[in-house]
Amino acid sequence: MRRVAVIVAGLVMLVLFGVGLIFTFSRLGDFELPQDNQQTVAFSQGGNTLEGTLITASGDGPVVLLVHGDGPQDRWSSGGYLPLVNTLLDAGISVFSWDKPGVGTSTGNWLHQSMNDRADETLAAIEALRQLQGAGQRPIGLLGFSQAGWVLPHVPALTDDVSFLLLMGGAINWQSQGRYYATIRLEREGKTPAEIATELTRQAKAHRVWFGDDATYDEYLAAERSAGQREDSTLSKDRFLFARLNHHEDARSDIAGLTLPVLVLSGADDLNADPQETVSAYRSLLNGVHTQSRFHIVPDATHSLLSARRYNYQRLDQWPFTTQARFLLSGRNAYADGVLKTATDWIVEVSTATHKN
Structure with missing residues (x-):
């Protein structure tokens, strides 16, 4: 009996040790936002009242607005954005994101929007930020996902108050x-x-x-x-x-009018949008327009720029439990190699150049 007790105690210690290792080496903290320096920001567009959160990382660094892809996205995409958001904050980049119309605390219906409506909404978000105390002339950039490929290129035609665009997994033609x-x-x-x-x-x-x-x-x-x-x-x-x-959306004419720095990151293993079409279109239309523009097809990367070896599905609801658990434990490490460093380094670089000008 005593021997059994010793074995059980050993097994318990082994399990506790394993759990300890998981918490020590996992990135669960990437899914927790800092509670300080958060501010709720509300604005109106198209008869809708939109609400989001601004998290300030520094007093004078750049601010990135997150522009959602398809679907009923709340401001942090049900937590999926948080590893990216925390990476941006760690690099001194402030972040603002809002609930799409009809989601979370925003009114309206996102399915009633054209891509031009979404561009107008993004412009309204920029104007709302500029009205905040301390916003000053800090560089503002747009970071968009997937369907935002038809939104981001149109916004600079509406305002001069955008310093850069960063598109992840975007498409060209609907x-x-x-x-x-x-x-x-x-x-x-x-x-x-x-x-x-x-x-x-x-x-x-x-x-x-x-x-x-x-x-x-x-x-x-x-x-x-x-x-x-x-x-x-x-x-x-x-x-x-x-x-x-x-149905007739095509981003080429808007892309051709861009003169600001643009970074395009498309996953080589994207199952949703053709990375070759996207990167080729940007390269052919913007080659030589701005020295800081970059257009990359990222090896071993999904539509969301996660590691394709572990996360390559067309829809999130196809993820098995084991993949969901892996993502929660991996946090920012779930992204394909170099993606987050490329994005943050580039934002800091173009924002510094903007500030000097």
Whole structure:
């Protein structure tokens, strides 16, 4: 009996030692924001009242506004942004982010927005920050994700008060991005090349009809059902109207008008947006425009610039529990090698140059 007790005690000590190691070497702290220097900021645009949080990292350093990708994102993307946010704060870069319309404490409905509406909203956020005491002439930059690829390039046409743009996992053309996403999804479902080609042709024909001006949502729904599409793959009415509103988006004309520093980071293993198309478009349109602009395809990186070996899924709801746990324990280490250093070093570099000018 005594021997059993000794063995049990040893096992308990081993488990406690393992838990201690996890907490010692994990990055759980990356998901905790500093409680000091936080300020709630509210502003209005398009009949909506938007609310967010500004976290000040330094008295005169740059401020980065986070511009969301697709989906019902709150200001910190349900905590997913926090390792990135803490990395920015550690580098002396202040951060402002807000809940999308209809999410968190913001009013409205994000699915009723065009990309121009989202650019106007970003401009309103900049103006709200400039009204705060101590905002002064600190450099303001935009850091956007995915769908923000159609938002960020348009904002500098609305204001001179943006010093730089940093785009992660952005796309160029709405329709080609949709084809790329669908192709990857069908491949991962095990469809043959012939089956994929047939489905993409069907979708292209359907989209020309449904995202024109005359088709109704009920007509779309009936046609998708008759084509044998699963119920969970059909669009809600709001999503249908959102797609119609933005179906013809292409960022090239806005990109061509940019004169400020731009950093583009696209993951080589992006399953959502074609990294070659994105980086090639920026390079061809902005080559030689600004000496500090950079356009990178990052090896072993996902759509969100996380490590592709561990986190490469098209949607977050596809992450198994083990992947979720790994992310929580890894924090900023979940990103592909060099991504966060590249981003923070570049922001500090271009902001210092802006300040000198």
